[in-house]
Amino acid sequence: MSMDRRKFITKTALSSLATLIGVEIVFGKNMLRDYQPLALQGPDPFKLFKKDSEMIVLNDKPWNIEAKAHLLDDKITPNKYMFVRNNGLIPEEIDVKNWTLVIDGESVVRQKKYTLSDLKSKFKQHTYQLTLECGGNGRSEFNPPAKGNQWTIGAISCATWTGVRLRDVLEDAGIKNSAVYIGYHSADTHLSRDPKKEPISRGAPMIKALQDETLLAFKMNGKDIPLAHGYPLRLVAGGWPASVSGKWIERISIRNKVHDGAKMTGTAYRVPCNSVAPGTKVGDKEMCIIESMPVKSLITFPKSGAVIHKKDTLKIRGHAWAGELEVSNMETSIDFGATWQKCLLEKPVNRLAWQHFSTSIHFPKKGYYEIWARATDSNNEAQPMVLPGWNPKGYLNNACHRIAIKVT
Ligand SMILES: Nc1nc2c(c(=O)[nH]1)N[C@H]1C(S)=C(S)[C@@H](COP(=O)(O)O)O[C@H]1N2
Ligand SMILES: [Mo]
Secondary structure, eight states: OOOOGGGBOOHHHHHHHHHHHSSOOTTGGGSBTTOOOGGGOOOOHHHHTTOOTTSEEEEETTEEEEOOGGGGOSSSOOGGGOOEEOSSBOOSOOOSTTOEEEEESTTBSSOEEEEHHHHHHHSOEEEEEEEEEOTTTTGGGOSSOOSSOOOOSOOEEEEEEEEEEHHHHHHHHOBOTTOOEEEEEESOBOTTOOTTOOSOOOEEEHHHHTSTTOEEEEEETTEEOOGGGTTTOEEEOTTSBGGGSOSSEEEEEEESSSOOSTTTSTTTTEEESSOOOTTOOOOGGGEEEOOSOOOEEEEEESOTTEEEOTTOOEEEEEEEEBTTBOEEEEEEESSTTSSOEEOEEOOOSSTTSOEEEEEEEOOSSSEEEEEEEEEEETTSOBOOSSOOOOOTTOOOOOOOEEEEEEEO
C-alpha cells in the first residue's frame, strides 16, 4: 500500500500545535492530519463525571451526555446512568462552608440569606423520587430538524432527592400577595466567560414552587449531589422540563411577573401555543412556556436487538411517567400498533416519580418483531405512535418507544 502524503499534517498546522503545547513536537511530521496530540485532549468525561462507558457524549462544550434505554433499567437512576445537560461551564471551585442561598425579588417580604447548615437545621428534610426529563429529549427525530443537542431517548432520570421544601424557605422569607413566579440564579459560568451573562436562569409559577415535592436538594440517592448535577444545592421540580431544576443554586427571586432570566424568554423552552405545520416560522408571541411534561415511557429490558428462542416467552420491563399526572395504563404491541396488550403497571412511589411496568410477551412464530410501548395518563391522553406536533425547537417528543426483537 502506498503512503498518501496528503493525509499527514501540514507544516503550518504542526507549528501551531507546537505553539499550543509550548515545545517542539519532535516526530510531529509523522502525525496524521486529524490526529489530536494527547496533551491537547480534554479530560475523559466518563472518569470525570463517573459515568458508565456506554453513555453517549453529545457535546463537550458544554458537557451534554445521554443514556441509552437499556441503561435506564434501574428503578432509581444511579449517577453513572444519569444524563448531563449543561448550558454553561460547571463551577470549578465550590466553597461549601461559605455557600449561601439568597431569597430576594420584588415579592419577598424580607430578603434573606441562608448557609447550607442553616437550611439543613432550620427546615424539615424530605425525600422524593423525582422524574427529570429535558424538554429537548427526543429532539433528534424532528423533521425539519431543530438546532440543539440531538437527544435520542436518554435525557431522562428518576433519582432520589433529599432536601428542604422550597415552600418552607420562601415562607420563612415571606411571600407577598404580588408573587407570580420564582426565578433561580446559579453559580455556573456563561460559555463566553462573561461574568455579566448567565448561562440559564429559569423558574416556575408559584403554584409549582409551593408544591410539597419541589425541593432545594443537597442529596441525590443518599449522597452529596455529584458536581455535574448541581452540588451543593439544587432546585428539583419533578415532572416539568428539567431546565426548571436549577443546579448550583445561589439565589432565588420571588418575582411579581413571569421570570425573565436567561432561557425564559424568546423561543427557549417554549412551543407554539397552537400546533403548526412542520417548518412553520413561529413568532415569539405565539410561543408558550412548557409546563408539565407529556406522558411517555421506555422499555429498559431487553436491549433493542435481542434474540430469543421461539419456545420462550419474553419478559419485558420499563418505566412510564406523565409530568404532573399519573400514568393510568400501559400497553405493548408486537404488530406495529394493530393490537395492544395491557402491562402490569405499578403505582408511583410518590407523586412525580416514574412508574414501573412489566409484561410477558409470546411471539406466534419465528421472525422479526418490534415491541412498541404506549402509556396513557390519568387525563386519558396516550403517547402518539409516531412523532407528535412539530415545533421549531424540537421539544416534547413523546412518541412510543420501540425495540427490535428476533425470534429464532
Ligand atoms: N445552573 C444550571 N442549572 C441547570 C442547567 C444548567 O445549564 N445550569 N441545565 C438545565 C437543564 S436544560 C436540564 S435538562 C437539567 C439537567 O439536569 P442534569 O444534568 O442533572 O441531568 O438541568 C437544568 N438545570
Ligand atoms: Mo434541558
